[in-house]
Amino acid sequence: MRTRFAPSPNGSLHVGHAYAAVVAHDLARARGGEFLLRVEDIDGTRSRPELAEEHLADLAWLGLAWDGEVVRQSARLASYAAAGERLKTLGLLYPCRCTRAEIAAAATAQGPDGAIYPGTCRHREVDPAGDLGGAAWRLDVAKAAALAGPLAWVDERAGPQVATPEVFGDVVLLRKEAPASYHLAATLDDATDGVTLVTRGADLFAASHIHRLLQALLDLPVPVWHHHGLLVEPDGRKLAKRRGSPSLADRRHAGEDGASLAQALRAHRFPAGISLSQSLNEAS
Numbered sequence: 001m002r003t004r005f006a007p008s009p010n011g012s013l014h015v016g017h018a019y020a021a022v023v024a025h026d027l028a029r030a031r032g033g034e035f036l037l038r039v040e041d042i043d044g045t046r047s048r049p050e051l052a053e054e055h056l057a058d059l060a061w062l063g064l065a066w067d068g069e070v071v072r073q074s075a076r077l078a079s080y081a082a083a084g085e086r087l088k089t090l091g092l093l094y095p096c097r098c099t100r101a102e103i104a105a106a107a108t109a110q111g112p113d114g115a116i117y118p119g120t121c122r123h124r125e126v127d128p129a130g131d132l133g134g135a136a137w138r139l140d141v142a143k144a145a146a147l148a149g150p151l152a153w154v155d156e157r158a159g160p161q162v163a164t165p166e167v168f169g170d171v172v173l174l175r176k177e178a179p180a181s182y183h184l185a186a187t188l189d190d191a192t193d194g195v196t197l198v199t200r201g202a203d204l205f206a207a208s209h210i211h212r213l214l215q216a217l218l219d220l221p222v223p224v225w226h227h228h229g230l231l232v233e234p235d236g237r238k239l240a241k242r243r244g245s246p247s248l249a250d251r252r253h254a255g256e257d258g259a260s261l262a263q264a265l266r267a268h269r270f271p272a273g274i275s276l277s278q279s280l281n282e283a284s
Helices: 015-030 049-062 077-089 100-106 141-148 182-192 207-217 248-253 258-266
Strands: 002-005 034-039 093-096 136-139 152-155 159-162 172-174 197-201 224-228 230-232 275-277
Touching: 002 015, 002 197, 015 034, 015 049, 015 197, 015 224, 015 230, 015 248, 015 258, 034 049, 049 248, 049 258, 077 093, 077 136, 077 172, 077 182, 093 172, 141 207, 152 207, 172 182, 182 207, 248 258
Parallel strands: 002 034, 152 224, 197 224
Antiparallel strands: 093 136, 136 172, 152 159, 230 275
């Protein structure tokens, strides 16, 4: 059994991240497995090397030890490009220049990631390297799903699931400002790292429908998923540093005991005003 914690160094970690790391770490240790650490550092200028180092210090402060070397997505750009070329060869990707504002104005439905792309560029000629700059590359989800056929996946909390990637519409896999989207990079990385249990928050439950489709298209192994609950604020929103949730680094520098915090999280004793939401998006 092998699982992972995969923070992005575009902001400091907070107690919600600590809970996610503790869950993944403890699942691995309870099952005699491995707990990996992956730094998802391909988010353009938002990724900051100093925050990656801060994250490592935070995890050590919590008393969490990972197995093997720290993996960094920035060292895997070639694998993302190769997967993109393979999907292009299959005729499953198309370039798109639509802005978020244009998509929001034209969309007629909402999906897990917000407005569902209405397919504006799917059947028109778009020069991916034209004068207006680079284009994003979208997955023709209907065509891809027809090629892959019926797909299933399993979540340890929600049980067996039938993949319904069409609820996302044509998602972006190769971004204009980054080498790959979360959907493509995370799916490829989990396969490369031999992850057998994908441990992550319930807010990403629906993403597994797209990830299961990508696994089928790229002949990747299929793990089991474990979507744990989220720590939320009194208004029900998940914690966010931009809304004032104290960072782990702040707590660490203030002299708090990280191991004690980790033990409290294990016992579901959370800081004042914070609770655990166990709901799973679209779980059946």
